[in-house]
Amino acid sequence: MLTSIKAQSFQESIIREMTRHALTHGAVNLAQGFPDFPCAQELKDAACRAIQADVNQYAITWGAQAFRHALAAKTRRFLGREVDPETEITVTCGSTEAMIASLLALVDPGDEVVVFEPFYENYGPDAVLCGAVPQYVPLRPLGRGQSTEWAFDPEELRAAFGPRTRAIILNTPNNPTGKVFSAEELEAVAGLCREFDAVALTDEIYEHITFDGAGHTALATLPGMWERTVTVNGMSKTYSVTGWRIGYAIAPPALTAGIRKVHDFLTVGAAAPL
Numbered sequence: 001m002l003t004s005i006k007a008q009s010f011q012e013s014i015i016r017e018m019t020r021h022a023l024t025h026g027a028v029n030l031a032q033g034f035p036d037f038p039c040a041q042e043l044k045d046a047a048c049r050a051i052q053a054d055v056n057q058y059a060i061t062w063g064a065q066a067f068r069h070a071l072a073a074k075t076r077r078f079l080g081r082e083v084d085p086e087t088e089i090t091v092t093c094g095s096t097e098a099m100i101a102s103l104l105a106l107v108d109p110g111d112e113v114v115v116f117e118p119f120y121e122n123y124g125p126d127a128v129l130c131g132a133v134p135q136y137v138p139l140r141p142l143g144r145g146q147s148t149e150w151a152f153d154p155e156e157l158r159a160a161f162g163p164r165t166r167a168i169i170l171n172t173p174n175n176p177t178g179k180v181f182s183a184e185e186l187e188a189v190a191g192l193c194r195e196f197d198a199v200a201l202t203d204e205i206y207e208h209i210t211f212d213g214a215g216h217t218a219l220a221t222l223p224g225m226w227e228r229t230v231t232v233n234g235m236s237k238t239y240s241v242t243g244w245r246i247g248y249a250i251a252p253p254a255l256t257a258g259i260r261k262v263h264d265f266l267t268v269g270a271a272a273p274l
């Protein structure tokens with residue numbers, strides 16, 4: 001066999017494969033979500049200016065200083081939390097890289113990682129690549145049609161935690177269900193993380209894309225969670241620039257130190273002019 005056991009144990013991305021088929025056959029693409037409209041002119045102009053100004057060599061591995069300071073200001077505004085851009089922010093190649101770099105930095109082979117399912121498909125291969133053992137907790141539909149709510153059974157969630165649990169991946173607002181985890185549900189997750197001394201990796205890429213008055217709450221802002229949470233986010237969806245591959249991980253300094261090392265050896269850094 002030419003490929004590793006790891007590479008054999010997951011399939012190529014279904015959603016990205018479907019995009020290739022849709023492009024080949026001119027089909028409507030219901031598989032991969034990305035904006036089919038241009039990103040803001042200001043962004044395009046700024047990117048062109050940066051390239052013309054010769055910002056074309058490696059950025060600082062964990063991200064250009066001005067960008068990290070802007071992210072800290074944004075985090076203050078939306079999460080109400082002071083974040084140190086020098087020690088708590090890592091800019092990555094999309095939130096996709098932020099997630100796997102964080103998992104590789106925090107999870108050892110054999111550790112268990114709790115994942116709600118259905119889930120954004122990258123989390124499965126991410127866990128395999130880390131040698132982690134995923135523990136799936138189902139989100140079940142309550143109701144039908146537009147009023148469908150997705151919920152987990154708190155007892156099932158508790159049963160997924162144990163002595164080998166190292167982390168939980170939480171994606172809110174959630175792809176693919178659209179679920180926004182309630183304050184009560186977030187507290188249930190936080191309580192188990194504290195009880196089992198687990199870290200939380202939260203994918204918050206849809207933080208600004210909520211409907212019907214639903215508000216986004218970052219798990220990291222709950223009591224006792226800042227020390228044990230990596231908040232993963234990115235520009236792709238909010239700014240309609242999925243192809244730029246710009247994301248970031250916010251985490252306390254001790255966790256960020258590990259994430260930055262892994263990120264450095266995975267990709268060196270994100271695209272400097274972007």
Ligand SMILES: Cc1ncc(COP(=O)(O)O)c(C=O)c1O
Nearest residue numbers: 094095096120175205234236247
């Ligand atoms: C939940 C979720 N996380 C992450 C991503 C990918 O984000 P990025 O482009 O920042 O890698 C997607 C893209 O569909 C997504 O749905």
